[in-house]
Amino acid sequence: MRSFKESNLFQAWLVLLLATAFGAALAGIQTKLGPVIEANKTRETLAKIPALVLGEDPAAALASQKKSLSITLRTIEIERNGVKKFYTVYDAFFEDGTLAGYVAKASGQGYADKIELLLGLDTEGKTITGLFILDQKETPGLGNRIIEKPWRDQFLDQASATRLVVGKGNPGKANEIDAISGATISSRSVTGIVNNTITDIKAQLVIPPKEAAEKPAPPGNETGKIKENT
């Protein structure tokens, strides 16, 4: 019988002690920095919403008037092929309580990793008003050009009723997105995510005008009121 001093447990006392101490230190750091990191993510999303709903120039004009949009957050739950999917949708309201549009957060598989994007839709959910890529790890120089504005702007004003297709060499054709040369898969992924999102949330997206009028986002709600110039 080995004595306790020779046992593995005793020999590992330093490992156990350090693991506990380091674990405690990390827990402390996470408690302190966790909210800051979450706030960073939320801030990035909220800062994009006015431009996605109104377009870049009107959003800038609104900001210069020191006005802001009130944003409320809701979750749309859909079931497809027996799998439940959740979409976060931000409803944007003008200061007088009229609806400005919707922004849906969506994600899907890209060429390298998950692509996360924000999709802006008008008050009736019929037209795409903006697209922004929140997170992607596509190939630098090729696939990561999906974040560039000229390419994203092809989605502007496209009707949501028909599915978008990826084409080559027909820029400007309705319902057609010109693929980035050398990055057809990334282009298809983004277009696919946009199509799927619209199909999934279409039925639940539009708030009936009456309800919208009764529901001017109260200040100090969950996501709060944001100044556009932040």
Add this chain to the structure above:
Amino acid sequence: MADSPTPFERFVQGILPENPVYRQLLGLCPTLAVTNGMKPALTMACSVGFVLLCANIVISLIRNLLKPHLRIVIFTLTIATFVTIADRFLAAYFFQMSKTLGPYIPLIIVNCIIICRCEVCASKQGVVTAASDAIGQALGFGLALSSIAAVREILGTGMLFGIRVLPDAWPDWVIMVLPPGAFITLGLLLGCVNWIGILKARRSAK
């Protein structure tokens, strides 16, 4: 406990004579992955420097308590803790940069430069030597990363730190910011450093 090399020797050796990238060929994963721009390269170098310094100091302080067969566990535990701190810190205060670097910050845990310094220096020598060793190696790593990043960013995008340095007529060599560019640049610079080393050795032999 041998007191040589001295803290100063350790410090100087890390920068060029024993440069982690050009001499020891360690830590090549981040060297290849994040050197497509100066900003990510310097952020990576600073993060590695921070982890290296903290890990070396902690390991040096507890070096007399280490059991030979459990030392690697303790090295990894210490390194992982400081890497997580660096990762969280970047995500909280340098959010965009943390997004750019993606998984490469957490991957510092398996960066062999750090475990090598813990094994070679910190587990055998005092705190001052370990700390100066860490600073020297971190500077050497930073030097290597920034030299590769400068070449790649200038040739690949015509910019340095995101500011245009080459005339607009420069046709950006996209391949330089893509992974193959990292291998080409590392190979050529490594060759240059070795070539200079050989020339120096010959001259001093004469």
